[in-house]
Amino acid sequence: MTDQGDLRVGVVGCGGFGLYALQQYVQVPGVRPVAMAGTAREASIAAAKRFGIPDVESVDSLLARDDVDLVYIATPPFLHFPQAMQALRAGKHVVCEKPLAMTVEQADAMIAEAKRGDLLLTANLMQRYNPVYDAVATLIADRVLGEPIHGFFENYASDENLGPEHWFWDRAKSGGIFVEHGVHFFDLLAGWLGAGEVVSAQRGIRPGSSPPIEEQVQCAVRYADDVLINFYHGFHQPGRMDRQELRLVFERGDVTLYGWIPTVVKIHAVADEAQTRALAGLFPGARIDCTASYAPKDRACAARHKMLDVYQTLELSWGEGVVKSHRYGELLRRMMADQLAWIRDRSHVRKVADSNGRDSLVLACEADRLAQASA
Numbered sequence: 001m002t003d004q005g006d007l008r009v010g011v012v013g014c015g016g017f018g019l020y021a022l023q024q025y026v027q028v029p030g031v032r033p034v035a036m037a038g039t040a041r042e043a044s045i046a047a048a049k050r051f052g053i054p055d056v057e058s059v060d061s062l063l064a065r066d067d068v069d070l071v072y073i074a075t076p077p078f079l080h081f082p083q084a085m086q087a088l089r090a091g092k093h094v095v096c097e098k099p100l101a102m103t104v105e106q107a108d109a110m111i112a113e114a115k116r117g118d119l120l121l122t123a124n125l126m127q128r129y130n131p132v133y134d135a136v137a138t139l140i141a142d143r144v145l146g147e148p149i150h151g152f153f154e155n156y157a158s159d160e161n162l163g164p165e166h167w168f169w170d171r172a173k174s175g176g177i178f179v180e181h182g183v184h185f186f187d188l189l190a191g192w193l194g195a196g197e198v199v200s201a202q203r204g205i206r207p208g209s210s211p212p213i214e215e216q217v218q219c220a221v222r223y224a225d226d227v228l229i230n231f232y233h234g235f236h237q238p239g240r241m242d243r244q245e246l247r248l249v250f251e252r253g254d255v256t257l258y259g260w261i262p263t264v265v266k267i268h269a270v271a272d273e274a275q276t277r278a279l280a281g282l283f284p285g286a287r288i289d290c291t292a293s294y295a296p297k298d299r300a301c302a303a304r305h306k307m308l309d310v311y312q313t314l315e316l317s318w319g320e321g322v323v324k325s326h327r328y329g330e331l332l333r334r335m336m337a338d339q340l341a342w343i344r345d346r347s348h349v350r351k352v353a354d355s356n357g358r359d360s361l362v363l364a365c366e367a368d369r370l371a372q373a374s375a
Helices: 016-025 041-050 059-063 077-089 104-116 131-141 177-193 273-282 324-344 354-374
Strands: 007-012 031-037 070-073 093-096 121-123 148-158 197-205 214-223 227-237 243-250 253-258 264-271 287-293 300-303 306-309 312-318
Touching: 007 016, 007 059, 016 031, 016 041, 016 070, 016 324, 031 041, 031 059, 059 077, 070 077, 077 093, 077 104, 093 324, 104 121, 104 354, 121 354, 131 177, 131 253, 131 264, 131 273, 148 177, 177 214, 177 227, 177 354, 197 354, 214 354, 264 273, 273 287, 273 312
Parallel strands: 007 031, 007 070, 070 093, 093 121, 148 227
Antiparallel strands: 148 243, 197 214, 214 227, 243 253, 253 264, 264 312, 287 312, 300 306
8 A cells, every 4th residue: 555545456357347336446535546457458448548547457467566455356256266366365455246256165265365465355245335234234133023034035137238148147157146146135134134044946047048048046045043035036137127126024014125236115014102213213214104003902913922012004115216326336435445444454343354255155155056956
């Protein structure tokens, strides 16, 4: 780092998403791009011009530079392990796009190398920096709606920009849908519910595809106290129909989040006065509509062999009007600021560290193994 404490960043791979992410990272005070290496040379040159970088160079050349402190790796997943290891051995900090690696063994080797050099290593799992994440985490921890029971995440994603030859469909390059994409949501739910265990998984092949295209996968994960969560990822929609929904069911109601970067929260629940107040505090400015209120003689009800005291049935809505792409940029900036704080002060506790990349990959690899076995 410079005498002024600037973190000088070299980028390996700067396609569409790499450019978008870098544009967010450089807005963090103290982060400065200085070098770029890329195989899609035309796109990389255009990105280099955006940041005033004179030229695009080879990965080896970039890693040999003394003025590169951190390497941001935004290449396809099969390149993450060799490129991150090369960067770590060159004494560079590493921020890697998800997944951290293709296998848990690779992730372990990367983490060990980073520890040997006292270097930063993290995967870009930005979901935990979302204010929605914090609000739901508190709701669960404080049992505002009682115990969590069940949940699902349904990801009906677009494949409009993923042509038949795209690396996404090549399992040797992507690791498959669970590994390439599912890690985001395994990490998100682990933050809320703790470690989980994959108990079943399946996959679906696109009819008539040759070679076979795995276009949809699903799995069930068991968390503590037999909380069962179902994960579905399908890449088969036109772009304008891309949509996601995550729902958590509790003893007193359910919480539904919309978008793969959740911005909108809707809650349907029965609550007493204290619980209503707690929800209003967790979701400031939310609209809370009373669907039904109950007279004293009607307040008592029961579920799961427990007696409940209910003041009203309510519908809460929060986050409408938030622009998803703006929130996404905010999360990327928060992620980089968090990592930079650790580089400057090793006592800083990061919200996302190397363990997040590894632990989410453990579930992804097990889900993929079970899905392949069931085919």
